[in-house]
Amino acid sequence: MKKQVYLYYRFERFWHWAQAILILFLGFTGFEIHGSLDIFGFEAAVKWHNIAAWAFIVLIVFAIFWHLTTNAWKQYLPTAKNLKAQMEFYVTGIFRNTPHPTKKTILSKLNPLQRLVYLGLKVLVIPVMVVSGLFYMFYRYPQSGDIETINISGLENIALVHTLGAFLLVVFVIVHLYLITTGHTVTSNLKAMITGYEEIEEEDADEEAEEEVRKHDIPV
Amino acid sequence: MKRLITVLLILLVPPFILMGIAGMGGNGDDETDYVPRKQDPMYQDASVDHSKFEELQKDFNNAHEVTKACLSCHTERGKEVMSNAHWNWERDAHIKGRGVTYLGKKNLINNFCTGIAGSEGTCTRCHIGYGWEDKSFDFNDQSNIDCLVCHDNSGTYRKAKGAAGYPYPSIDLGFVAQSVGSPKKENCGICHFFSAGGNNVKNGALDKALLNTTKDVDVHMAKDGADMACVECHITEKHQMKGKYYGVSSMDRNRATCTNCHGARPHEDNLLNEHTIKVACQTCHIPRYAKANPTKTRWDWSTATKLDEDGKPYSIDNDEGQHEYLSIKGSFEWGQNLKPDYIWFNGTADHYLLSDEIDETPVQINTLKGKYSDEDAKIWPVKIHKGKQPYDKKYNRLVQMKLWDEEKGQGALWKDFNWALSIEKGMEYIGLPYSGDYGFISTEMTLPLSHMVSPADQSVKCEECHTRSNSRLAKLEDFYMPGRDYNAALDTMGSILIILSLIGVVIHATLRAVSASSRKKASANK
Numbered sequence: 001m002k003k004q005v006y007l008y009y010r011f012e013r014f015w016h017w018a019q020a021i022l023i024l025f026l027g028f029t030g031f032e033i034h035g036s037l038d039i040f041g042f043e044a045a046v047k048w049h050n051i052a053a054w055a056f057i058v059l060i061v062f063a064i065f066w067h068l069t070t071n072a073w074k075q076y077l078p079t080a081k082n083l084k085a086q087m088e089f090y091v092t093g094i095f096r097n098t099p100h101p102t103k104k105t106i107l108s109k110l111n112p113l114q115r116l117v118y119l120g121l122k123v124l125v126i127p128v129m130v131v132s133g134l135f136y137m138f139y140r141y142p143q144s145g146d147i148e149t150i151n152i153s154g155l156e157n158i159a160l161v162h163t164l165g166a167f168l169l170v171v172f173v174i175v176h177l178y179l180i181t182t183g184h185t186v187t188s189n190l191k192a193m194i195t196g197y198e199e200i201e202e203e204d205a206d207e208e209a210e211e212e213v214r215k216h217d218i219p220v
Numbered sequence: 221m222k223r224l225i226t227v228l229l230i231l232l233v234p235p236f237i238l239m240g241i242a243g244m245g246g247n248g249d250d251e252t253d254y255v256p257r258k259q260d261p262m263y264q265d266a267s268v269d270h271s272k273f274e275e276l277q278k279d280f281n282n283a284h285e286v287t288k289a290c291l292s293c294h295t296e297r298g299k300e301v302m303s304n305a306h307w308n309w310e311r312d313a314h315i316k317g318r319g320v321t322y323l324g325k326k327n328l329i330n331n332f333c334t335g336i337a338g339s340e341g342t343c344t345r346c347h348i349g350y351g352w353e354d355k356s357f358d359f360n361d362q363s364n365i366d367c368l369v370c371h372d373n374s375g376t377y378r379k380a381k382g383a384a385g386y387p388y389p390s391i392d393l394g395f396v397a398q399s400v401g402s403p404k405k406e407n408c409g410i411c412h413f414f415s416a417g418g419n420n421v422k423n424g425a426l427d428k429a430l431l432n433t434t435k436d437v438d439v440h441m442a443k444d445g446a447d448m449a450c451v452e453c454h455i456t457e458k459h460q461m462k463g464k465y466y467g468v469s470s471m472d473r474n475r476a477t478c479t480n481c482h483g484a485r486p487h488e489d490n491l492l493n494e495h496t497i498k499v500a501c502q503t504c505h506i507p508r509y510a511k512a513n514p515t516k517t518r519w520d521w522s523t524a525t526k527l528d529e530d531g532k533p534y535s536i537d538n539d540e541g542q543h544e545y546l547s548i549k550g551s552f553e554w555g556q557n558l559k560p561d562y563i564w565f566n567g568t569a570d571h572y573l574l575s576d577e578i579d580e581t582p583v584q585i586n587t588l589k590g591k592y593s594d595e596d597a598k599i600w601p602v603k604i605h606k607g608k609q610p611y612d613k614k615y616n617r618l619v620q621m622k623l624w625d626e627e628k629g630q631g632a633l634w635k636d637f638n639w640a641l642s643i644e645k646g647m648e649y650i651g652l653p654y655s656g657d658y659g660f661i662s663t664e665m666t667l668p669l670s671h672m673v674s675p676a677d678q679s680v681k682c683e684e685c686h687t688r689s690n691s692r693l694a695k696l697e698d699f700y701m702p703g704r705d706y707n708a709a710l711d712t713m714g715s716i717l718i719i720l721s722l723i724g725v726v727i728h729a730t731l732r733a734v735s736a737s738s739r740k741k742a743s744a745n746k
């Protein structure tokens with residue numbers, strides 16, 4: 001039996017798309033600052049990168065609050081169960097039309113690979129980008145006089161860490177964009193993140209889970 | 221939930237847009253509160269009309285008498301003048317590694333006309349005194365001061381050529397004395413525009429064009445702008461002028477600064493204010509120099525002393541009418557509308573002294589100190605003037621030749637065209653040993669630029685420095701600059717990762733499509 005299930009809450013979808021736009025925008029402006037692109041002009045790129053960075057930070061603060069208060073953070077707890085099967089699916093199974101090894105449920109929307117990668121983004125790459133970005137912003141060159149903020153002898157290491165993270169994010173975006181086409185149908189994942197609903201195999205356990213969710217008053 | 225999102229949208233979107241729009245406006249502080257002296261009521265009416273003073277209403281027999289007349293009222297000014305560098309042509313300065321020195325035009329050598337020793341009679345045309353012909357000049361006689369060269373407001377006063385600072389005999393000294401006032405551009409310019417023997421030759425941004433120019437060339441001095449006089453920035457109290465020329469100065473003190481009027485954080489955009497920590501105002505605001513007339517970029521003394529068939533000195537001009545060759549001075553190169561070079565500079569400098577041994581080529585005539593890690597150093601625009609000039613091959617020192625004398629036969633290069641003799645005479649005059657074995661060696665002089673400030677909208681753009689190709693700061697390699705610098709290994713690795721992921725995606729997608737269509741065929745066949 002298949003059923004339309006409400007998988008992605010309204011805030012979740014808003015956060016996802018806002019984050020997507022901001023990361024893309026930060027990527028384009030950032031790599032213009034880096035000297036790899038020429039779109040906005042260096043001056044504008046710097047201005048917009050700084051503005052988008054602050055918007056990104058505000059968004060992250062709200063997202064953290066949401067994840068904590070809804071227990072949604074548990075979605076990202078890594079698991080070894082099905083990890084190998086999931087990898088095999090992408091390497092071979094997908095070409096033989098074998099079914100997805102991990103069933104999506106409300107309490108577990110992510111397959112084990114997604115859990116690992118998204119967790120890595122959340123606890124490693126994005127914090128590193130925010131922290132190195134803020135250091136970059138508030139870095140001050142060796143100076144005398146009365147403008148005092150962070151005084152480190154050079155900008156180089158900060159910039160290198162920030163650039164490394166930026167490369168990783170670009171690679172993530174490429175792979176992510178492709179993998180969203182590997183759902184039930186090519187567009188089913190995309191539709192789900194837009195409407196919130198996805199058609200998934202129904203199991204009895206899911207009904208219970210849905211009940212659970214309602215009982216705990218997780219916002220929808 | 222809906223409310224949360226609305227709140228978030230309100231929080232996130234408008235500031236984003238507002239900040240963007242606010243940022244687009246640029247740094248619109250073109251207007252300053254500055255009132256030029258000419259329009260400032262404070263300065264409009266002189267409190268004194270010198271033409272009404274009996275002391276000045278007479279025929280002066282000589283220039284010294286004028287000075288005495290000035291000092292008879294301005295009794296203490298003589299002492300003030302005698303303690304300034306315009307009078308002494310040297311200053312006390314502490315230089316790291318040398319201790320306390322007394323350096324200036326009096327005893328330094330450069331790579332333009334080199335130095336005054338032995339040739340005072342012509343060089344002191346730009347000294348604010350009368351009669352500095354040789355070492356015997358009395359620096360303590362106040363009647364030797366030339367008040368008029370700075371204070372003449374009639375525009376008729378001129379010092380004569382080769383007359384040790386005395387004016388042309390034809391000048392009506394009484395009239396000049398009655399027309400004195402605060403120094404105008406013309407007074408400073410008569411020496412400072414023409415230093416090194418011609419207009420704009422030396423500094424490249426001190427040009428007679430500044431007497432009547434537009435904002436494009438110099439926002440401060442433009443006739444259609446603030447029309448400021450030199451002394452409005454080079455503020456002078458008790459005859460001590462603010463300002464430094466690092467061809468002769470060594471210490472970071474009593475400088476004329478932009479911040480004096482503009483403040484330390486003059487930009488609306490804080491990102492630009494932050495730049496002022498490490499970047500001098502001049503770096504962005506003087507995008508080019510020698511904007512109106514060319515300046516000398518190279519002076520090769522080694523070709524001097526050639527004479528024509530009649531045994532006479534000659535000159536060759538280039539297409540634009542500048543000297544390309546002069547028998548008395550050698551060969552020159554000129555440049556106009558030039559992009560400055562850039563260096564780290566902390567406001568202190570060292571100089572090549574005639575007693576120094578040469579330890580590098582090109583010989584650095586002056587060395588401006590500073591590097592990235594130096595807290596006081598900022599990036600400065602400079603003109604680098606290349607030279608080739610005589611040195612003692614045996615003692616390995618630059619030498620000073622005697623350039624000028626009233627008469628032939630005294631060993632002056634410009635009269636006798638004899639290198640060996642002129643060097644011998646010059647070194648003998650200074651009192652330094654000379655082996656007799658001379659050659660020519662490359663030298664360099666570094667001149668910081670502070671004049672010919674452009675209007676704000678013409679200042680250097682971000683991407684002229686923050687760029688990988690042809691950055692204005694390409695030569696300053698001791699720090700990381702966004703947009704210019706990158707780690708090649710990291711960039712290569714990152715690009716490879718991106719390419720691999722793209723290839724992976726394409727292969728995977730193709731395999732999926734192929735396998736899906738073959739499955740379709742298979743099921744159709746069934």
Ligand code: HEM
Pocket residue numbers: 022023024026027028029030031033034035046049050053054056057129130132133134136137159160162163165166169170702703705706
């Ligand atoms: C809150 C997060 C972020 C902050 C605070 C931040 C801040 C900054 C700052 C201050 C700069 C230097 C530009 C300047 O001088 O103004 C910079 C450069 C850069 N940013 Fe970000 N950024 C953030 C996120 C990102 C993201 C998500 C990406 C990429 C997807 C990115 C990519 C880059 C790149 C490539 C550079 C150029 C580095 C270089 O060449 O030195 N940034 N960032």
